[in-house]
Amino acid sequence: MKSILIVCFTSIFALNLQSQTKPWQGKFEPIDNMVDQPNTYRSASGAPGKDYWQQRADYKIKVRLDEPTNTISGEETITYYNNSPDDLSYLWIQLEQNINKKGSEDFGSLNDIKDGISTRQMQFLTRAIDFPAGYTIKYIKDVNGSSIKSLVNNTMMKVLLDQPLKAGESMSFSIGWSYPITDRSMFMLSREGYEYFPEDDNTVYLIAHWFPRMAVYNDTEGWQNQQFQRLGEFALEFGNYEVDITVPADHLIASTGQLQNPSEVLTKNQQERLQEARTSFDKPVLIVTKEEAVSNEKTKSKKLKTWKFKATNVRDFSFASSRKFMWDAQAVKFSDHTTMAMSFYPKEGLPVWREESTKAVVNALEVYSESTFEYPYPVAISVNTSNIGMEFPMISFNGGRPKNGTMSDRAKQGMISTIVHEVGHNWFPMIISSDERKWMWMDEGLNTFIHQRTLAERYPDFNSTTPKSVVPYMSGDKSIMRPIMTTSDDELFSQFGSNFYQKPTVGLQMLRHSIVGKELFDQAFKEYCNRWKYKHPNPGDLFRTLEDATAVDLDWFFRGWFFTTDNVDMELSNVKWFKVYEEKLNIEDQSKNVKMKIEGENAGEKAKDFSSGPEVITVASTPDESYGGFLSRLNEPELRKQLSGKNIYEVTIKNVGGLVMPVTVEWVFKDGTTEIDKLPAQVWRLNESEIKRTFVKDKEVVKVNLDPNFEFADTDMTNNSFPKVEEKSDFDKFKEKN
Template identity: 75%
Template sequence: MKTILICYCALFFLNMQAQTQPWQGKFEPIDHMIAPPNSYRTASGAPGKAYWQQRADYNIKVTLDETNNTISGNETITYYNNSPDDLNYLWIQLEQNVNKKGNQDFGGISNDLKDGITARNMQFLTRAIDFPAGYSIKYIKDNSGNSLKFLINNTMMKVLLNTPLKSGSSLTFSIGWSYTITDRSMFKLSREGYEYFPSDDNTVYLIAHWFPRMAVYNDTEGWQNQQFQRLGEFALEFGDYEVEITVPEDHIVASTGTLQNAEDVLSKTQRDRLEKARQSFDQPILIVTEEEAKANEKTKTKKQKTWRFKAKNVRDFAFASSRKFIWDAQAVKLPTNTVMAMSFYPKEGMPVWQEESTKAIKHALEVYSEATFDYPYPVCISVNTSNIGMEFPMISFNGGRPKNGQMTKNAKAGMIGTIIHEVGHNWFPMIVSSDERKWMWMDEGLNTFLHQRTVAERYPDFSSTTPKSIVPFMSGDKNILRPIMTTSDNELLSQFGSNFYRKPTVGLQMLRNSIVGKELFDAAFKEYANRWKYKHPNPGDLFRTLEDATATDLDWFFRGWFFTTDHVDMELSNVTWFKVYEAEQNIENRKQNIQLKSENQDTRVATQDFSDGPEVIKMSATPDDAYGGFLSRLDEEAVRQQLLGKNLYEVNIKNVGGLVMPVTIEWTYTDGSTEIDRLPADIWRRNEYEVKHTFVKDKEVKTVTLDPNFEFADTNTDNNSFPKSESQSVFDRFKNNQ
């Protein structure tokens, strides 16, 4: 009895372990790794019937003080509580506080002090020159003029409501504020601020993250009030904007939205040129010429004027202002919309920006629209600045500048790539509005995937990201590597670009080109974009949609590529050659030079090449009891005749890197011809570490190679071929063919 009790307890303990520690095989479902479906988000990856999200409309008046480099404004926010919850307080984002002296540092982006260091890096580390960063909140009042209490915690502000905001109701309140505009040269990863030009004593202002903005409240985590720590970007609600921007009279303003008072802020000539640009589909029209911009640099008026803009259904608002701007524009015709593509740049960007910027916008608008949905907004703007690439609805700030009017091919490719990438962010996350602060890969990775597709299609001479691009990263030290499913602010800076940009891009390229297929994948990707435009998707929504819209089990891929640091390293450990001959034939006479080997496959010795010729298979008759209950019999002689004289190759492949992938095999025959066979990743289901597969070939094989076109980022191609002594490295062949 004691023995039985011990056994029972042991079985009970093992059963409990099995329940609490689910099997983590490479092909097990990822259901427990992503949020479960519910009435808000369905198991198919689509928004559910009960899906909801909040909304915030803004009416803002702001003044730019060029003399003191300050900005001050007041805003009225109408916040709609569409959630099923009553809210006692609201959270508002104050990103300008990230540089406020004395605020929590969150762990520096770059905090190495060296014996040799530039003055600029020393400023990043020590803030030797003080800067009065951060908001001054003047008031917060409700719609009746009553003051609302508020508490500020670094980059987040909690507004305490006098009465709860009931589910289904709205609240209107106002905020007065001001701050000193950031000198972008003084702070690491400064996404906004001003750039000063000493040669003509002028400034380009990039005004972003400039007004207190509502934080997201959603069904998956409530308030997204994670602090802004510079790397993780933004989570924002959609709304309508009416914005009045007061700037020096000689400034030109580029902005989110549609200009409402062109007759007040533009000259008759400029308005005529702008109207002409609306009909110009083949080339940009200059609205402000280089000569006019140079003349404008000298004016420095103290007068002001106000530009008024409206934007519908956007999640943010940004603008740029300067008297230095040259401005060009042209129309881009999409199937359902005509967009004004526009570029603003100082003379320092000439001539390359005039030649390339608006053209790059056009290419991005066309390729992204085809891949997802037509760009829905009336304008798309690229503004030139230094050392940056940053996106906002309808407008982006982009680096890349010639030196003495010249740019190398690589520098120009980098500039054009930056413009395409930042324009592309209009789709991800400005419309398909994922949470950048939590899952940066969801916008950067998906956007880079389409950015690289745009480059490959419209600029084929430029290099673009491919599976080989990620090999050095995937081969890295597993002790420090982190999976893609790492939240934005917890990633090592050295891995940031690889893990959040390139690795997701390569993963989507693999799905499109080699796993799902272009037609099926493109339709599924478009389905995801359209399901979640103007909404807030999570990783599980993307994963489920791609499976739902392709009828393909991709959990094995998502698990390995997104949740682990495993890499691809498939080893072609052996290839064995066989032939079938007539049963009654004297094998020694038929093939004099073949030395018969044991029929027991478990004792076969791995060959180094095919020089010993094939092993001979002696097919015997099948015993009746092997057919079980079947009364019919296979035509065994027909089977023999079908295989008679053919070449059978048993391929043995080992999974060294841990990441399962489909297997692509290239056969090079003795006559010089080649052939490709493809096996799905499912071949690893029964054994995740080693598989064997048999192929029947009419011709004799000279060499066998895995992943000949380098589709799967295999980190070690030296073990991809058989015979090894006669085969060139796959990676070397791939490089030589580029």
């Protein structure tokens, strides 16, 4: 008997495979061979393993900004801790400023030559107006003052050690360097540099990836020494910072870390206002007013001041400096500390920056903290600039300015959304420190997911990312499309926003709202965030944690959504309507029904609607041999009685797009009421191309819809209904418009 059952099952399985329109793709196979394997460093549960380790780098930096020449020069001492089990004969240091050199190995221009090209675009292409850029490394010395040999390869510098740095040991060395600060308007994707204001002959300096920094050395890759090519961002080690910044005496500095010498760099009034702001939990307090900032613009001090900052357990350090800045601040209370939410902006940002910036910082801090873990740092700063949104620990540079004091609602939404997003990056990747150079989606996608929750809770009228948002992209040209699991610099620039921001966000929204459920998913997402704060997670750590903390098999979802370019397109291929009567049926009524059905279906053609009425079927008695060795019998008269006169619908659904998803079926009844049935994605296990399911309804159905609430980014809603929708739906109009 056992062999007969095996043969039967094998035959059914083979028939299912043969019935598929596509070859077997193993959509429900585990993804274990597609991500880093678990080991003692990273456990199979997705948590850091018992032997997990990561390197550390502490910095002491003294830097001077020279305004007349737009140069910056510094001296730094790095103390590097080799916590790995490996002896290191050399170190890699990042020199991102070298990307600004002419002829650097970046990904090239984003413009083509064409008739009528603008002068700025031509400058991007040719750099006809050249300018100095890139580091001058003045020295590298050990603690005894002896020179250390180094080799520079574009944006990476190899430091050659006389003796290997052994596992468990640390070393200190110093670097002297300088570079010309570049004009931000000269570059696409410019994340730092200066912005010049001709009207008052002043400058705002955004100083980022400015000092030579240790590259990451980890358990899965060794040295992360991929070249910086602008699009892929940063991979950095945590450490403590002591930074002395010398600038013109009339400049204000916004910076990572906590100011150590306020009495030396702030006026008495500014100190008093800052102290007042520390207990202002309901509104920002102006530390520097518009009148003071405008007055400050009129003269340029030739004297210098040194601002001293300390930052604990951060992976980077950045600052902004200008005499143009206004400054406001508001306190945000957490369970065991208070954070100062701050904004710095020139008068060109008024009035919206005064009204909205710090408020947006506060909203982001509160929602992200509730969704993940409490913000741990003493400050969170938003600095106004042009054409950018860029994040660093405790500080972000955010675009959005009014024109002549006015700003459209759409522009204001964009500005506020940018601030929320960039402040949110303090969690992803500044604390949950994923490798941005390799996996942009791990910081941008996860951050955008919580960013969208912040907008939904605090700015419900704003436009937001939903499954609808990603449909135009996912229904695009597959020949140029990349999976989400593509390294940052290998993505087409025209698609990286959709693929690294929107698509991961929508995927997490699907998991939360439609696959796992909010409560369970939120707990699992928090688990991931808390497991990996101040650590370096990989994609496999996220995937494993979400499964570990939900008890839901999600490999099918990760495989399809993250590793392929398949899209969701479910077709409601057919709906058959049946009614069951007792075994002894009135022959005249049965004949009439069969005649109506044949006429309605044009002699065997598939019905287009329900107008032909139901097909009447009888339920015959089960032969004894069908029960096998079972002696008990089903109460067959009762079964027929329960089904008698009810409406039975057999639904056929085809997987056209290739991506398996749960199935949501909406029934519209003749009396105008509706009902929803939900099927898990596992219904596709035996046949990934087509499924049939049977439903029993008391009421007569007039229409059936798939995915009525657009939960799964279905790219073609015209094939989701029975009877078929001839007129374009609102969704398809939205798709064409966008």
